[in-house]
Amino acid sequence: MGREGGGASGRGPCVAGPGACRRQPPVAGLGGLGPWLQCLFPQPGMADSAQAQKLVYLVTGGCGFLGEHVVRMLLQQEPQLRELRIFDLHLGPWLEELKTGPVQVTAIQGDVTQAHEVAAAVAGAHVVIHTAGLVDVFGKTSPETIHEVNVQGTRNVIEACVQTGTRFLVYTSSMEVVGPNIKGQPFYRGNENTPYEAVHRHPYPCSKALAEQLVLEANGRKVLGGLPLVTCALRPTGIYGEGHQIMRDFYHQGLRLGGRLFRAIPASVEHGRVYVGNVAWMHVLVARELEHRAALMGGQVYFCYDNSPYKSYEDFNMEFLGPCGLRLVGTRPLLPYWLLLFLAALNVLLQWLLRPLLLYAPLLNPYTLAMANTTFTVSTDKARRHFGYEPLFSWEESRTRTIRWVQAVEGSAQ
Ligand SMILES: NC(=O)C1=CN([C@@H]2O[C@H](COP(=O)(O)OP(=O)(O)OC[C@H]3O[C@@H](n4cnc5c(N)ncnc54)[C@H](O)[C@@H]3O)[C@@H](O)[C@H]2O)C=CC1
Ligand SMILES: CC(C)CCC[C@@H](C)[C@H]1CC[C@H]2[C@@H]3[C@H](O)CC4=CC(=O)CC[C@]4(C)[C@H]3CC[C@]12C
Numbered sequence: 001m002g003r004e005g006g007g008a009s010g011r012g013p014c015v016a017g018p019g020a021c022r023r024q025p026p027v028a029g030l031g032g033l034g035p036w037l038q039c040l041f042p043q044p045g046m047a048d049s050a051q052a053q054k055l056v057y058l059v060t061g062g063c064g065f066l067g068e069h070v071v072r073m074l075l076q077q078e079p080q081l082r083e084l085r086i087f088d089l090h091l092g093p094w095l096e097e098l099k100t101g102p103v104q105v106t107a108i109q110g111d112v113t114q115a116h117e118v119a120a121a122v123a124g125a126h127v128v129i130h131t132a133g134l135v136d137v138f139g140k141t142s143p144e145t146i147h148e149v150n151v152q153g154t155r156n157v158i159e160a161c162v163q164t165g166t167r168f169l170v171y172t173s174s175m176e177v178v179g180p181n182i183k184g185q186p187f188y189r190g191n192e193n194t195p196y197e198a199v200h201r202h203p204y205p206c207s208k209a210l211a212e213q214l215v216l217e218a219n220g221r222k223v224l225g226g227l228p229l230v231t232c233a234l235r236p237t238g239i240y241g242e243g244h245q246i247m248r249d250f251y252h253q254g255l256r257l258g259g260r261l262f263r264a265i266p267a268s269v270e271h272g273r274v275y276v277g278n279v280a281w282m283h284v285l286v287a288r289e290l291e292h293r294a295a296l297m298g299g300q301v302y303f304c305y306d307n308s309p310y311k312s313y314e315d316f317n318m319e320f321l322g323p324c325g326l327r328l329v330g331t332r333p334l335l336p337y338w339l340l341l342f343l344a345a346l347n348v349l350l351q352w353l354l355r356p357l358l359l360y361a362p363l364l365n366p367y368t369l370a371m372a373n374t375t376f377t378v379s380t381d382k383a384r385r386h387f388g389y390e391p392l393f394s395w396e397e398s399r400t401r402t403i404r405w406v407q408a409v410e411g412s413a414q
Contacts, residue, residue: 219232
């Protein structure tokens, strides 16, 4: 079978930036009941693997928005798990509740930029899922720090695998490795092979592109013991779901504005979104299948996708915020684009002027405006063809879970 992943490879140049620049299918439609039913009615091969809890997994960034879902998904869906190591700069208190289960949960407070800390955490792990990263498109951190965490941190993870003999590495990349690009060209329902000029200037996509390249190039390197490293990269589009900070920010902004949000982006601009539970599920499946399908999957990239509808960023958010009492005002943008661009530029100036006094990092800046205002959607089945991925959560379930979570945020704010 030929290799895939030529077109929207995301290996295009960073024109600026730092320095320049044995699948267990889910029981469909049963949601959280799946694992319980699998215990009651084990599938062929299941009893064997349940008895052989032998694998050690490491999740970097395991206390982040996505990382927490990956951690919980592994505990629910990976019967071979013996020990789960969670490595993060900031450990969450919720980790305590996981420590009473059958799998040994080891919380490691550490920094991916510190090679020795990473090597100590990786040593003895069979699989590393590297989700840790600095997600900053608002100018909160310097480009150098973003580069250090996202690129050097990833380099440290790769070297730790090589030095300690860990063979399987799953990297959380991003749609941003591909685009939208600086020209604002649309990427309409594209797949991993769709040609697209992946050229970026912003430190975040630059860092993700460089890190992804490192991960893919490391595929096949000999690790301690002489066996080859098998790597692959997952590219989520905009992730939503329980714990999504930006959704929370929009919700609070709407409350402050008397239950209203004002349309800024034309409804015709599609923005790709994927439910966090499905992104986590895809990570778990890839981690499981990398060993058995190394020749096919090694060095590959996969977009993370599910059945979430294609909509504009704001209309999509309203799927959750609407049932929580917010209203999106306007069928068309209330302000002309040039004025939004002006306000976005003004925000950059204010951020710079205020930096000595305080951190001013609003949602609107020229980069986020360009992101929201450029069509970027994915339509692919590569993950299904390569490792049997089907979304674990339907759109209805993803929506319901997210709405419940926003409602709980509201409850806790009162
Ligand atoms: N949120 C989104 O829409 C998307 C996120 N991604 C990628 O998914 C991954 C996870 O993102 P989120 O969960 O949204 O972000 P997050 O900020 O919630 O989680 C990142 C985690 O990494 C940890 N971390 C940061 N710097 C670290 C360091 N130096 N050492 C150790 N841990 C460190 C943070 O403490 C945090 O727990 C990132 O790699 C991001 O680039 C990709 C596509 C979309
Ligand atoms: C007020 C504006 C007009 C609207 C601002 C919306 C923006 C804050 C968000 C629009 C698109 C988002 C990004 C996109 O979903 C892709 C991403 C991928 C990642 O890897 C990290 C997160 C993000 C950059 C995401 C961030 C918020 C937006 C820019």
